[in-house]
Amino acid sequence: xxxxxxxxxNQQIIFDLINKSxxxxxxxxxxxxxxxxxxxxxxxxxxxLDKLVKIGKIHKIESRNAFIACHNSSCQVANATAFSICxxxxxxxEISSASLSKxxxxxxxxxxxxxxxxxxxxxxxxxxCDTK
Amino acid sequence: xxxxxxxxxNQQIIFDLINKSxxxxxxxxxxxxxxxxxxxxxxxxxxxLDKLVKIGKIHKIESRNAFIACHNSSCQVANATAFSICxxxxxxxEISSASLSKxxxxxxxxxxxxxxxxxxxxxxxxxxCDTK
DNA sequence: TTACATAGTGTTATATTATAACAATTAAAT
DNA sequence: ATTTAATTGTTATAATATAACACTATGTAA
Numbered sequence: 001x002x003x004x005x006x007x008x009x010n011q012q013i014i015f016d017l018i019n020k021s022x023x024x025x026x027x028x029x030x031x032x033x034x035x036x037x038x039x040x041x042x043x044x045x046x047x048x049l050d051k052l053v054k055i056g057k058i059h060k061i062e063s064r065n066a067f068i069a070c071h072n073s074s075c076q077v078a079n080a081t082a083f084s085i086c087x088x089x090x091x092x093x094e095i096s097s098a099s100l101s102k103x104x105x106x107x108x109x110x111x112x113x114x115x116x117x118x119x120x121x122x123x124x125x126x127x128x129c130d131t132k
Numbered sequence: 133x134x135x136x137x138x139x140x141x142n143q144q145i146i147f148d149l150i151n152k153s154x155x156x157x158x159x160x161x162x163x164x165x166x167x168x169x170x171x172x173x174x175x176x177x178x179x180x181l182d183k184l185v186k187i188g189k190i191h192k193i194e195s196r197n198a199f200i201a202c203h204n205s206s207c208q209v210a211n212a213t214a215f216s217i218c219x220x221x222x223x224x225x226e227i228s229s230a231s232l233s234k235x236x237x238x239x240x241x242x243x244x245x246x247x248x249x250x251x252x253x254x255x256x257x258x259x260x261c262d263t264k
Numbered sequence: 265t266t267a268c269a270t271a272g273t274g275t276t277a278t279a280t281t282a283t284a285a286c287a288a289t290t291a292a293a294t
Numbered sequence: 295a296t297t298t299a300a301t302t303g304t305t306a307t308a309a310t311a312t313a314a315c316a317c318t319a320t321g322t323a324a
Contacts, residue, residue, distance in 0.1 A: 008290090008301065027281065041304065046282065051301090062194035063251065065281065065310095084241060095241055103235055107254070109216060109227055115256035119195065122239070124247035140272060140319095159310065173275065178311065183272090197281095197310065 005055045013037050014048040015069070018058055024066030024092050054078065061085070061092055063121055072096045079117040080105060086126035095122070137187045145169050146180040147201070150190055156198030156224050186210065193217070193224055195253055204228045211249040212237060218258035227254070 007015060013034055018025050025033075031045045039045060049067060052058040056078030058067050063085065070078075072094055082095040082104075104118050124130075139147060145166055150157050157165075163177045171177060181199060184190040188210030190199050195217065202210075204226055214227040214236075236250050256262075 010302075042282070043284095043305095044303075047301075062253075084245070084247060093241075097239075097241070100239060104252075107229075107232060109225075109229070109254075111259065113216070113256065113259065115216060115254035117255040118252060119255075120236075120250060120252045121194075122241075122247035123249040123251075124245065127243065127245065142273075174311070175276095175313095176274070179272075 005057075007052075007057075008048075010039055010044055011048045011051055013039065014045060015052055015057055018052075018067055019069040021068075023090065024061050024064055024068045026064075026066045030067070059083075059094070061121070062119060063123075064090070064092070066092075068092055068094065070094065081118070082120040082122070084122045084124065084126075086129055087123050088125055088129040091126050091128075093126075095120075137189075139184075139189075140180075142171055142176055143180045143183055145171065146177060147184055147189055150184075150199055151201040153200075155222065156193050156196055156200045158196075158198045162199075191215075191226070193253070194251060195255075196222070196224070198224075200224055200226065202226065213250070214252040214254070216254045216256065216258075218261055219255050220257060220261040223258050223260075225258075227252075 014030060017030060017033055027042065027045050027049060030049075031039065031042055034045070049058070049060075053060055053067075056070055058069050059078075059081050060067055061083060080101055082097070082100060084093045084095055085091075100120075104120065106114070108114050146162060149162060149165055159174065159177050159181065162181075163171065163174055166177070181190070181192075185192055185199075188202055190201050191210075191213050192199055193215060212233055214229070214232060216225045216227055217223075232252075236252065238246070239250075240246050
C-alpha cells in the first residue's frame with residue numbers, strides 16, 4: 001500500500017498526463033504537453049518526475065528513458081518493478097506476478113546477499129506484433 | 133557459447149579498455165581514454181559500443197548509462213543479463229545464476245507470453261559498503 | 265578478378281536527456 | 295511565530311546520443 005502523498009500542482013499536472021497516456025512518455029514530450037499549463041522548463045519536469053518515481057506513482061523504463069504510471073495496486077512497487085516491452089510497437093506493460101516478485105525479492109546471489117530493489121525489463125513481441 | 137567475431141581496430145581498442153576496467157565505463161570517459169589512440173569522435177565510440185553490445189562482449193547498465201565487459205563464459209548472455217549494483221560505491225557485478233536465468237527464461241506473463249530477452253538490475257549495498 | 269553487397273570509418277553538426285546554481289515561495293512541524 | 299524542509303521559477307550548461315554524408319575495407323559470388 002502506498003503511503004498517501006498529496007501531490008503539488010506541478011506533480012499533479014505531470015502525473016495526470018502520464019497516467020492518461022497509453023504509452024511511456026519521455027521527459028521532453030511531457031514538457032511540450034504541459035507548457036500550456038505553465039510548466040516551462042525541463043527542470044520543472046525532471047523534479048516532478050523524480051518525486052513521482054520516488055513515491056512510486058510512476059516508474060522509469062530505463063532502456064527507453066521514458067515514464068509510465070504505476071497501475072499495480074498491490075504495491076511496494078517503487079522498489080520492485082518488472083515490465084514487458086514490445087520491440088516493434090514499443091508497448092510497455094507492467095508485470096504484476098506474485099510468483100515473480102516473490103522469487104526476485106528472495107533472490108540471493110552467490111555470497112548470500114539479498115537486494116533491496118530491482119528492476120526487470122523483458123523484451124519480445126506483443127501479441128499484436130507477433131501475429132503480423 | 134559466443135560465435136567468434138573478429139573485432140575491428142576501434143572495437144578492439146574500446147573492448148580492451150572496458151575489459152580492463154574494474155568498473156562500468158561511460159561513453160565519454162571511454163572517448164577521453166582512447167583519444168590518444170586516434171578515436172576522436174563520440175560516434176566512433178558509440179558505434180563500437182553498439183556492436184560490442186550486439187555480439188555480447190559488453191553489456192550496458194541501463195540505469196547508469198555505462199558499459200561493462202561480459203565475464204560470463206556460459207553465455208547466451210547478450211539476451212539475458214542480470215546485475216547487482218551497489219548504491220553507495222556503484223560497484224556492478226554480473227550475476228550468473230543458473231536458477232535465476234532458468235526462471236526468467238521460462239517466465240510467462242498472464243497471457244502465457246514468453247520473452248526473448250531480459251535485463252535485470254538489482255540494487256542494494258555491496259558487502260564492503262554494508263558493513264560501514 | 266571484377267563487381268557487388270555489407271560493414272566499418274572519419275567527420276561535422278545537431279538532437280536528446282539531464283543537472284547545476286541561485287533566488288524566491290510555500291508547506292509542515294515545532 | 296519561527297524555523298525547517300520541500301518546492302518553484304529561471305537561466306545556463308553538462309552529459310548522453312544520433313543524423314547525414316563521403317569514403318574505405320572486407321567478404322562473397324559470378
